[in-house]
Amino acid sequence: MxxxxxxxxxxxxxxxxxxxxxxxxxxxxxxxxxxxxxxxxxxxxxxxxxxFPEDERNRKVIEFMELKQGSMSVSEYAAKFEDLCHFALHYNTMEAEEDKCVKFENGLRPDIKQLIGF
Known part of the structure; x- marks a missing residue:
């Protein structure tokens, strides 16, 4: 609509x-x-x-850029990734879809990356 x-x-x-x-x-x-x-x-x-002051938006961008799966499940990590991704404008374009995928995969735990062949 x-x-x-x-x-x-x-x-x-x-x-x-x-x-x-x-x-x-x-x-x-x-x-x-x-x-x-x-x-x-x-x-x-x-x-x-x-x-939503600029310094707070910048903190969210930094949080997104530094995001790693850590002890989160993959679904928890994916939800947090999508939530924070809204603040990183570069990753919200069609042109950056591949960059977004690489960023997501790079934040996964090593054991998960190995399972998916990354």
């Missing part, structure tokens, strides 16, 4: 509550000066800047 940017912004704004809703009302006024359209990318950028 395809959703236009302006609809995403409307729906995103409608699910905000309390302090976040007040913040969005003020931010929307500021961003819509001179009739400017707020894109979904702009909405996300503003939201992340306010509620």
């Amino acid at each position: 395809c959703c236009l940017d302006e609809h995403k912004v409307l729906m995103g704004g409608n699910v905000l509550h309390d302090e976040v809703d007040h913040w969005w009302g003020n931010a929307k006024q500021r961003l819509e000066v001179d009739g400017a359209i707020i894109t979904w990318a702009r909405f996300k950028r503003e939201f992340l800047t306010k509620y």
Whole structure:
């Protein structure tokens, strides 16, 4: 299902509550000066800047880059890998799919790597 940017912004704004809703009302006024359209990318950028500071995002990227299976099961490692992968933008492109697979396999325990021939 395809959703236009302006609809995403409307729906995103409608699910905000309390302090976040007040913040969005003020931010929307500021961003819509001179009739400017707020894109979904702009909405996300503003939201992340306010509620997910860059240093925290960077910590998540580092956590992803250093992720190893360790004592986790393969399914636990895969879930953690996918969760943290969202923060490493390079790995979220079609062009980087092979890099993502190599990164995943490289983080597996040696005994698991040997089983899959990596």
